Amino acid sequence: MAKPTIAAKKPMTLELEAGDYFWCACGKSADQPFCDGSHKGTEFKPQKFTLEEKKKVTLCLCKHTQDVPFCDGSHAKL
Structure with a gap:
């Protein structure tokens, strides 16, 4: 099993609106912490998460x- 690229050794705290988001699992996205398609050709897939309301999250x-x-x-x- 391949290991993901470490994008940073710290989290990112954001205030996000309600809706669907796709978290980068491979670590190669230039749009961290979100997926930009850089995982294509690897075993990694973005992870969808949904917020029901505006919320501060630490990704x-x-x-x-x-x-x-x-x-x-x-x-x-x-």
Whole structure:
């Protein structure tokens, strides 16, 4: 199994509107933390998540979280 590229060893906190989002799982997107299609040709697929209302979220950039797409502190162990 391939390992994702670590985009950063820290999370990104954003205030997002309600709606669907696609989190980059491969780490290669130039539009972190969101997918830009850079995973094509790899085993990685973007992870869809939906917010029901406007919300502040902390998204993983190290790509090692167990709580996809949210940061679980895994970056501290890298």
